[in-house]
Amino acid sequence: MEEKKINRNLSSLFFAVYWVFACYTPFLLLYLQDRGLSYIQIGSIFALNSAINVIFQPLWGYLTDKYISIKKALYISTIISAITIFLFIPVNKYFGVVFATICFVIFQSGILPLMDSLCYKVSHKYNNIKYGKIRLMGSAGYAFSSFLLGIIISRTSINIAFCLYSIFTLLIIILLSKVNISDEIHEKKKSKVQPLKILKNTNILLFLLSVTIISISYGANSSYVGVLLQEVGGNVQNLGLLWFVVAIAEIPVFFLINRLITKIGALNTYLLSLALFAIRFFLCTLWKNTSIIIIIQFLQGFTFPLLMAGGLDYLCSLVPAEARSFSISLMSALIFGLGSLIGNIGGGIIIDSFSVFSLYQMMSVISLISLSVALVLKKKRGSQTSSL
Numbered sequence: 427m428e429e430k431k432i433n434r435n436l437s438s439l440f441f442a443v444y445w446v447f448a449c450y451t452p453f454l455l456l457y458l459q460d461r462g463l464s465y466i467q468i469g470s471i472f473a474l475n476s477a478i479n480v481i482f483q484p485l486w487g488y489l490t491d492k493y494i495s496i497k498k499a500l501y502i503s504t505i506i507s508a509i510t511i512f513l514f515i516p517v518n519k520y521f522g523v524v525f526a527t528i529c530f531v532i533f534q535s536g537i538l539p540l541m542d543s544l545c546y547k548v549s550h551k552y553n554n555i556k557y558g559k560i561r562l563m564g565s566a567g568y569a570f571s572s573f574l575l576g577i578i579i580s581r582t583s584i585n586i587a588f589c590l591y592s593i594f595t596l597l598i599i600i601l602l603s604k605v606n607i608s609d610e611i612h613e614k615k616k617s618k619v620q621p622l623k624i625l626k627n628t629n630i631l632l633f634l635l636s637v638t639i640i641s642i643s644y645g646a647n648s649s650y651v652g653v654l655l656q657e658v659g660g661n662v663q664n665l666g667l668l669w670f671v672v673a674i675a676e677i678p679v680f681f682l683i684n685r686l687i688t689k690i691g692a693l694n695t696y697l698l699s700l701a702l703f704a705i706r707f708f709l710c711t712l713w714k715n716t717s718i719i720i721i722i723q724f725l726q727g728f729t730f731p732l733l734m735a736g737g738l739d740y741l742c743s744l745v746p747a748e749a750r751s752f753s754i755s756l757m758s759a760l761i762f763g764l765g766s767l768i769g770n771i772g773g774g775i776i777i778d779s780f781s782v783f784s785l786y787q788m789m790s791v792i793s794l795i796s797l798s799v800a801l802v803l804k805k806k807r808g809s810q811t812s813s814l
Contacts, residue, residue: 429552432605436545436555437563439601443541444564444673446598448571449591450511450534452669455652456662457514457584458523465653467520469774471527472649476770478531479763486536487543487755496544496751499536500602507534508595511588539758543751544605546742558735562680565731569673576666630744630753632803637737637757638765639796640700643707643789644730645766646773651723654782660716668720675727683735692743695736697800702729704793710786733761 454475458468486503490496510533513526541564542557549555578586625631652665660668687695706725713719738754745753769789776785 429554432548432552433555433560435601435604436548436560439598439605440541440545440560440564441567442594442597442601443537443567445567445571446591446594447538448568448669448673449575449587449594451648452572452652452665453575453579453584453587455649456579456665457587460584461518461520461523463520463523465774465778469649469770469772469777471523472645472770472774473767474524474527475531476645476763476765476767478528479535480759480767481763482532482535483539483755483759483763484752485755486540487752490540490543491749491751496540496547497602497605500540500544501599503533503536503540504595504598504602507537508592511591514588515585535762536755538762539755540751542738542758543754546738546750546754556684557738558680558683558731561731561735562677565673565676565680569670569677572673573666573670576663576669579666580662627744629803630741632799633737633741633744634757634760636700636796636800636803638760639799640703640733640793641761641763641765642769642772643703643792643796644733644761644769646769646785646789647707648766649770650773650777650782650785653777654710654786655716655719657782658714658716658719660719664716664720668723671720671723672726675724676731677727679727679731680735683731686732687736687739692736692739693800693803695732696740697797697804699729699732699736700793700797700800702732704790704797707786707793708790711783711790 454472455468458471463471486499490499507530510526510530513529514523517523517526542561545555545557545560549557549560575587575590578590651668655665655668683695690698702725706722706729709722709725710719737757741753741757742750772788773785776788
């Protein structure tokens, strides 16, 4: 009975969190274009988002491993991000957008990795609570929110997205209060393990290098898929539909991901995601048709869930439980931070100098490079545990 309640509370919380995130991420490009920014400036704003993620996501993880509970950290990051997002509405100039981005993303950046850490801690206590089945509720929330918001924005203005972000945050706070502190398995005595020592493990370093490389492509796609859609004739409602497809495609895969990992292993699941990313990005360069570009996004279901679930499972097998929040936050920082920073800056330059189709060709090649790095881990599979 207790397990079912925890499962329901976590599922609802993931749905709400991703519903709220869809009020910001999918339509940030439209906001920046609405403020009259060039693609170079847009790329720098996306890069700033990524840079803040690099710095603050591991910091949030470190704080929860050493000092405060995940639940308290989520309260802080969620409430302050709901307040600072209003800074985007009055600004119209580049440096005003930069200031708003810094104030907002410092706190917003901690939410998703903290949610993943919370879910993994709970799933290690309750065998029937699986990360994939909880995370699929996040995809559902993101899908329906982005689809509906695309319609709302097309009939109002981009500023409505920021207002809705703050309003819906109240739902996160209510649902978070229902997650008992015991659900978090939060030890009274904090760990004495130094999280940074995990970086002495060669397998972890190779894995994180591969993650950083693939996130260059993944980050560029997240930022500039709207430009790709515009280039083939898409509009705001098409963009909302595209993000709906991206998120909804993840749901069945997240539901079945644990079976796949059990069958082929976490590392092989991660490797498969890299190969599929290369195929997906290459396919985006072959057709200049709105409907086909949207259909190709169904491959998101076979790329991102495999990357996240396979990657997190593999990483958690290499680190002790005491350093898991930091490790998960570090992986998240590389996916949404360092690699994305490179992809955002480089992507803006490539689009300005060549075309968005050239960018997607480059992204496909980068995905194959990440796969090549990760394949080295196949030869080092004998070393599966961290010695701290």
